[in-house]
Amino acid sequence: MSINQNSIRQLVLKFIIRLLIGEDKLRFYETVDWQSQSDRFRKTNLIYPQYYSSQNFHGIEGGYLNCVAAITYDIVTAFASPPNEIRIRKQLIAAIKSQPTRILDLGCGTGSSTLMLKQNFPQAEVIGLDLSPYMLVVADYKAQQAAVNIQWLHGLAETTNLEEASFDLVTASFLLHETPPNISQLILQECFRLIKPGGQLIILDGNQKRLRHAGWLIRIFQEPYSKVYAAGSVDDWMKAAQFENVETKYIGWINQVTSGVNRVSPSNLV
Template sequence: MAIPQNLFWERFLSPVVKFLIDEAGLERYALSIDWDKQSARFQRADVLIPTYYSNHKFRSIEGGYLNPKVVVSYDPIMQYLLPPNEYLVRQALIDAIQVKPRRILDLGCGTGSTTLMLKQAFPQAEVIGLDLSAYMLVLADNKATNAGLDIIWRHGNAQKTAFGDAAFDLVTASLLFREIPTTVCQAIVQECFRVLVAGGQVLLLDVNQKALRQLEWLNDAIEEPYLREYAAFNLDKSMEQAGFATLPTQDVWWIHQITSGVKPLAKKDVAIHKQVRQYVSKSTDNGDLEDLGSPVFGIRT
């Protein structure tokens, strides 16, 4: 019998994570920030928060990503929940890029871990991180400032980004689709197609759908209300329906996957793009997310 998701976290995973991080220290850090004042720099009145998001819980904490307690605990917790190593998993997305982008959009950027890595890989590109939580953007901006990276943070919904058609060469999303209804997934994929230039690439990093279908315990270990819905969702088909030419789905340490697609070129553009622009990975020296400027790293027991 499957263990209810909240019980699996509370009984098995939560005690381990609590041992590894300093919850009291994180709470003190959260209380040291004027969240209303800081989030006002990013808050957009025209952004409506959907109920699936406002009702979301992160590791059994009410309010989800609209709760400052969750925001400051997200990075320290996630480093233990992305085996074998958070940096390696996120770096796999960077290594899968096959274009040399001038403008990059990172959807559901959260605290900006992948966004910062994208900027490091493409320092000349304009990089924009978009998220529904203005609180998340506060921490993401702090990380970028500490790392000396110039990144634009935008409060918004990945379904309707408000950017113009063909505005980006690369669109990414990390650990987003498993947390949302599949109807929203499809809408986001379609939005990715709209905002990409012809020849542009989309990259989606998330839990391995094949593994979720084969191993029931993974659905319990990863506490997400839409996880089973996501596991049954055909992401490759979704990409094709949106108009993408899909690339082979890549397994990342078996428990993760990268789904990728390219917006096809119009016939008139084919002659201009005869050569595929390949990207050579520029990993950081020590492969450690702590060097990306998160102020909450180092707050440990």
């Protein structure tokens, strides 16, 4: 009995995915009804912007509007956060300068940072928002496994429709490099609107200075906006959005954490 090359490749790929994801998660991914589960979070009246719906992020057809992206996202992020993704994400937690009681994690993806925020501030109300309902399915599964209560919202990071000045802390992990710079700046303006006076914004993302000289890395991960992200400056974008005390710390090999404070209530702007 002969086995064709496609069958061999599929077996090898499945073995690698099983090894990297783990048996429990893979079992969940194989049995979940992605349509019905994503419908639990999907806003039926939400219109996906062109910059999002037209791109094949990480080489996946349909990008984040494909459940395959949600299944493979944690693997891709781990490889893109050397030398250790958990240690990289912990730097976001280390940058928090207060005891927040209400936290918003924008572009939360599969909820890795959101979960970490809730575990470090268990008394805080924590909300994770993402534009992919498939990502929210995985994020919710993680939260259930960890037995923590997190609210998951389907929506746009640049237009959340959440209440003004209602959060002590807003975070975004690995979000800005996946949006065009003009959208990144709109996201930061929305963050300023959402954060209370004295509240903090923390951005974890790629090291822009290093990525400018690592086009090969951008090509490997097939990121449509990483090149223009690398050419910009999160510091400048945050200052343009009126955040103060903006500072960036370079961590790991290719990551950075940028922090800023809202000193002015948006409604009091002249």
